[in-house]
Amino acid sequence: MTTTPTDRGVGPLLRAWREQRRVSQLELALRADSSARHISFIETGRSRPSEEMVLRLAEHLEVPVRERNALLLAAGYAPRYSETPLDDPAMDAVRAGMERLIQGYEPYPAIVVDAMYHVQAANRGILMLLDGIPEHLLAPPLNAMRLTLHPEGLAPRIRNLREWRGHLLAQMERQIALHRSEPLRELYEEVAAYPVPEEDRSAEPAEPVPYFALPLLIEHEGRTLSFISSISTFNTPMDVTVAELAIETLLPADPATVKYLQSLLP
Template sequence: MDSAQRVSHHRRMTITVSKPGVGELLRDWRRRRRLSQLELSIRADISTRHLSFLETGRSVPSREMVLQLADHLDLMLRDRNRLLLAAGYAPVYPESTLEAPELAAVRSAVRQVLRGHEPYPAVVIDRSWNLVDANQSLAVLTDLVDPSLLAPPANVLRASLHPDGLAPHIVNLGEWRAHLLHRLRRQAEFSGDPALAELEDELRGYPCRDPRPEHELPPASDIVVALRVRRPEGVLNLFTTVATFGTPLDVTVSELSIESFYPADEETARMLRGSRELVGIGR
């Protein structure tokens, strides 16, 4: 086979992978939300026939219709932009870097929350559970983690459950692991993000010395799932809250969350108040 024939052969072997159209994406999101065409059409105040035509590609949705359906499907801003692009429209939600000048007020608010939470740990994470920022008190947890797991982009779930991470120091590893995996699975199902599903598979492959059924009922005395971490000075007994921005219009801001740790008992509060001495913060 001469060079011209080889080129012709390679051209014939080229496979074109097309991106899904807006109708296919709408159908996928509707099914992911476990909605029938009737249920979504009622919510969006359109006919079932019209929705069917949109999903099959027989009709092209207007820009306003795309946004209307995306709203009733409760899509993240990133996925709303993706729907608009698939329909042939420009994205309407900007995606800035956190260092961008227009996000100065957001950065200031985040730093204020982190500083105000001292001496208790707090961390800012993105959509993929990567560490974005943290206050100094997080060191009471991270100083137990192998530094290689904290190299950017550090994934807080990986650092928590990896055998070289926090896992060997977690007293209730089975319970805490089940809690984190449940959160991750729900997020992966809701977002449809394959990277989150891959992360879940990776984390489930980590060894766990204290396996626990994920649907076991908690003891009646427990109010929240606590993270119990053994340090040389004693056991930290912590619970967490998660905060997000209320009305974001930027993709980056919409995917940020702040997880704050609180002491679940007075002994933990006392240890955290002395955390600067425990881990040498501020020295």
């Protein structure tokens, strides 16, 4: 889905991205080896940028790959980046590589999601955490945000729900600002409206653990498991689908979690 309109011309679109990134015309010109005058002429439509200039400005403004295609179209050029379905044979190597990566991470949880947080792959560590989740939340397309924050999903099992919910919503807000995606905003409004218990169950263990990042504290069969989240993306993607994939791994944050997962998923 292209979320940036293409009938306004490339100038106003580039200006909107520049203002969103809070970059002046002079600063952008210096980054792109151009002049503030030329940037001004592009934004007002007095000058038509070359294809190379559109891509250069998009790079320095950190415009997402999907939206770079929209900028090129608005400037009168063909899209540069393909959008190949993940199940296309051309994606076999990418798909197999991700599967090997998350399976190699077992017994610890790992998941692959797209720009809408739809689950594209998950390992046994994730499936273990989903035990007992109602079928309607597991129906395709499986959505990681719904699974986590829905009152019938993982939310009742998360001991530090308010903190973790705040982290996830802030993450979505950053993605909305970056991608300017209306479907993503609709998802955000949906999950942000899910009810939150008036009182959290205590998120503090009997003996406080010195975490180095906000942990996910989640119950599983009477035990409290503790994880630190890490997210990886592809470097310099040349395909929209690949650009929007993210691999999240949950690193055990204490020895008890390590021992339990290793005994459960040898």
